[in-house]
Amino acid sequence: MLINPDCIELLHQDGIRNTHPATPLPGAAKRMDHQPDTLPDHFVTQGLFDLQINGFAGVDYNDPEALPEHIEASMLAMLATGVTRCLPTVITADFAWQSRCFATLESARNGFPVANAMIAGYHLEGPFMSPEPGYCGCHPAEFMRPGDIDYFERLQACANGQIRLVTVAPERPGVLDLIPLLIRRGVTVAIGHSAADHETIARAVDAGASVSTHLGNGVASPLAKGDNVILSQLANDSLTASFIADGVHLRRHVLGIYLRAKTPERTVLVTDGTAGSGGKPGTYTLGKMKIERQQQPIVYLPGTTSLAGSATTLDECVRNVISWYGIPMDMAVGWAGASARLLIGLPSEPASGEAVEWVWWKNTRQGPYVEQVQLHNTRIGTMSMA
């Protein structure tokens, strides 16, 4: 929903928690013309929501030694990109490592205001996924495990019950049995890093899986043309797919085809960002791995062209889908916000009178750029404009 900024009550310098709910202009909630040059010069939307973010601004959420105050600073940097809430994502590692990552993230969430407001839970991506080459992506295959509810419950205890999304490979032993156990615990289940055949994808959906994690990535390059894990998920209308719209994880024409298959109702944008996001080119970590952020917002394993997460930002992904496919602004923001919230059982936007999550945008020739963000009583100006 695009809202004319004139309809928002003037905020005090120090910010206020109980901002008067904006009253949209008549018709403002209607879809606006999709061409960016017909957007207002300035407008406001709800905050963005990233379901998959492994780190930001030099801070690695998969590093158990990360300092909570550094996690807080990274959240503030992420906030400047328009993301008001997120699921920090812990990738495959041994139990001790993963549990310590969650404990560190919880120290930040419980000890610092911006982390507390922004961390809406966690995404557990592994270890119940495929160890096969290609399908495991950059995850360490030696730590992949069969489905194991006890393992999950012990991790969930370390995360104080905050794991809201788990990505699994349904063809792995025990995972089809694990899925309904996770659903019963209020956890959303996604399929990813999976080599499942068509029948197994269907069984996972029957068991309760509802999301495809970064569809089109975490697969081997040679795929059977008639029965492969991408086609089966594209074809299944019970699955909402997340996509990394950086032009690298999926080439533009490929993502364009996938968007047509999933339709706007079943599309979510995520970054899969890393410590290299919002930072300079150079070497960072993703758990125990070294990763290299390029000049472009691309992250490789050192000396290779193997992707290891991304360094794109969610506002960039919004601009990309608008620019590449003419997606209307309100729809693109919905894919990067309301649709993500709904997937993990949150309301599509904060209820009227609740703590505010607003993003002020400025329209430019290069598309809409974030100008300011208000999250609860924190209001900040943002990163450089195009």
Ligand SMILES: [Zn+2]
């Ligand atoms: Zn992944």
